[in-house]
Amino acid sequence: MAEIDHGQQLADTVLDNLKYQHDWTELQVLTHSPSNSQPLTRPMISGLPPQRLYVHPDDQIAMVKSSAAPNGKIFDIPEVEWVLPTHVSEKWTLKAFAAIFDSLPGQPSPHPKRPKRIVLATIHADSTIVYYLLHDGIIKPRQN
Amino acid sequence: MASSSSQEYPLVRISKVAGRYLLFDIDDVMYLRRSYNICSVFVGTIPQNPQQNVFMGLPIELMPEEAQVLVEKKVAYVADDATFHPARLATFDEPSRRAYVQSLKNEGKRMQLAMIESQNRNKPKLQEGKPKKKRKDGPKKPEDSSTDHLVGGDTEADESSTLFDSAPTQRESTKKLPSEVEGYALTPTTSSFLLPFSPDSEVEHPVAVDVPVSYPLFAHLHDKGYYMMPGLRFGCDYNVYPGDPLRFHSHFAGVHFGWDEEITMMDLVGGGRLSTSVKKGYLFGGAVTDGSGAKETDDDDGASQDEKARRPKLRGGPVAPPVRTFCLEWAGM
Numbered sequence: 001m002a003e004i005d006h007g008q009q010l011a012d013t014v015l016d017n018l019k020y021q022h023d024w025t026e027l028q029v030l031t032h033s034p035s036n037s038q039p040l041t042r043p044m045i046s047g048l049p050p051q052r053l054y055v056h057p058d059d060q061i062a063m064v065k066s067s068a069a070p071n072g073k074i075f076d077i078p079e080v081e082w083v084l085p086t087h088v089s090e091k092w093t094l095k096a097f098a099a100i101f102d103s104l105p106g107q108p109s110p111h112p113k114r115p116k117r118i119v120l121a122t123i124h125a126d127s128t129i130v131y132y133l134l135h136d137g138i139i140k141p142r143q144n
Numbered sequence: 145m146a147s148s149s150s151q152e153y154p155l156v157r158i159s160k161v162a163g164r165y166l167l168f169d170i171d172d173v174m175y176l177r178r179s180y181n182i183c184s185v186f187v188g189t190i191p192q193n194p195q196q197n198v199f200m201g202l203p204i205e206l207m208p209e210e211a212q213v214l215v216e217k218k219v220a221y222v223a224d225d226a227t228f229h230p231a232r233l234a235t236f237d238e239p240s241r242r243a244y245v246q247s248l249k250n251e252g253k254r255m256q257l258a259m260i261e262s263q264n265r266n267k268p269k270l271q272e273g274k275p276k277k278k279r280k281d282g283p284k285k286p287e288d289s290s291t292d293h294l295v296g297g298d299t300e301a302d303e304s305s306t307l308f309d310s311a312p313t314q315r316e317s318t319k320k321l322p323s324e325v326e327g328y329a330l331t332p333t334t335s336s337f338l339l340p341f342s343p344d345s346e347v348e349h350p351v352a353v354d355v356p357v358s359y360p361l362f363a364h365l366h367d368k369g370y371y372m373m374p375g376l377r378f379g380c381d382y383n384v385y386p387g388d389p390l391r392f393h394s395h396f397a398g399v400h401f402g403w404d405e406e407i408t409m410m411d412l413v414g415g416g417r418l419s420t421s422v423k424k425g426y427l428f429g430g431a432v433t434d435g436s437g438a439k440e441t442d443d444d445d446g447a448s449q450d451e452k453a454r455r456p457k458l459r460g461g462p463v464a465p466p467v468r469t470f471c472l473e474w475a476g477m
């Protein structure tokens with residue numbers, strides 16, 4: 001099963017990168033969906049980043065408006081992220097991304113109605129790994 | 145209020161000329177922009193300054209997607225002007241021809257009266273001692289000689305009848321009746337005078353719109369109340385604005401893909417990186433063709449609640465097929 005090996009290798013590489021370069025913790029490779037225990041199309045990684053990786057712009061605005069949380073301290077509590085390892089030479093389709101999202105459980109966040117998100121990790125042959133946030137649906141960009 | 149007036153607005157006529165979808169009537173342009181999120185691009189030169197191409201005027205050229213979405217929402221229809229004009233003129237008999245010429249004349253008179261009125265309003269301080277100023281404005285328009293003549297006659301009548309009119313020059317032409325002006329020789333800029341008076345009686349043959357493959361994404365975003373502009377600036381299909389582009393920066397660079405179309409990772413990374421660096425999201429999506437992913441995602445469509453409430457309810461409702469969209473942002477690590 002070359003396909004599984006490929007996915008497993010990518011997952012191992014990304015996991016190492018997250019662990020040693022980005023200081024993520026509680027990392028584990030998942031081969032089955034935690035919601036319905038169906039096998040995932042490829043192994044994914046769940047982990048805890050050292051800081052909160054993503055703040056929804058509405059939360060950001062609410063935070064700025066309420067002076068209760070100065071300096072954004074409230075968002076220092078990180079959330080568990082799901083990482084999808086991919087290789088730059090791969091070709092994906094909308095269908096494949098939709099399948100990935102459909103197999104994932106909802107985000108364990110105070111806003112359960114918000115669409116799901118994953119972290120898309122793309123590996124290049126020179127061992128560069130880039131990370132992008134992929135949202136399921138139309139999410140306005142952050143104010144950065 | 146907006147919804148009630150939109151019920152009464154007649155079907156907008158989109159002129160198809162040489163494969164382009166054009167709107168010549170400023171009322172239609174304003175109506176579509178206010179009520180239907182259609183901005184489009186001005187492509188006409190400005191008569192006063194035809195040598196520049198930075199500030200353009202009417203007509204506006206609709207993207208084919210915009211024309212199609214308006215047709216599907218039953219707001220507009222597309223007419224082929226190249227075939228319409230000869231065909232329509234051939235049906236004219238003598239009375240209808242005369243009626244047409246008369247309608248042009250009436251419009252010319254109306255325009256001249258409006259012009260005189262606005263001149264009077266703009267020069268309330270003009271004293272009697274400066275009659276030459278008025279002449280200076282005049283010579284460009286050949287009709288003005290007759291106007292001045294009439295104006296003079298009017299003033300005399302004025303002075304004899306009223307005692308307390310301290311500044312007769314200001315009021316001279318407001319008393320003019322429509323029959324007294326000759327009217328400008330009008331070159332019609334729209335086809336409205338050619339159209340039959342009751343549009344229901346004789347509907348033109350609507351022609352089909354050639355839409356590009358990215359139409360489902362456009363229709364989906366339009367249904368959600370976004371404003372779309374052509375996406376060349378950011379290398380995408382559409383720049384997606386959460387409101388009128390005069391008031392908002394765009395939120396997304398939108399790119400369409402087919403449901404089974406292969407997406408190279410380099411496209412995603414490049415688009416995501418560029419979009420993030422210009423404070424946008426890279427939005428990609430397309431129509432769901434196999435029904436597997438048709439579930440409606442509960443989109444937070446980038447607007448707060450009151451923003452959503454302010455959006456006008458569009459006639460025709462959603463017209464897009466099921467579409468799945470994803471947004472990509474740089475994770476910052």
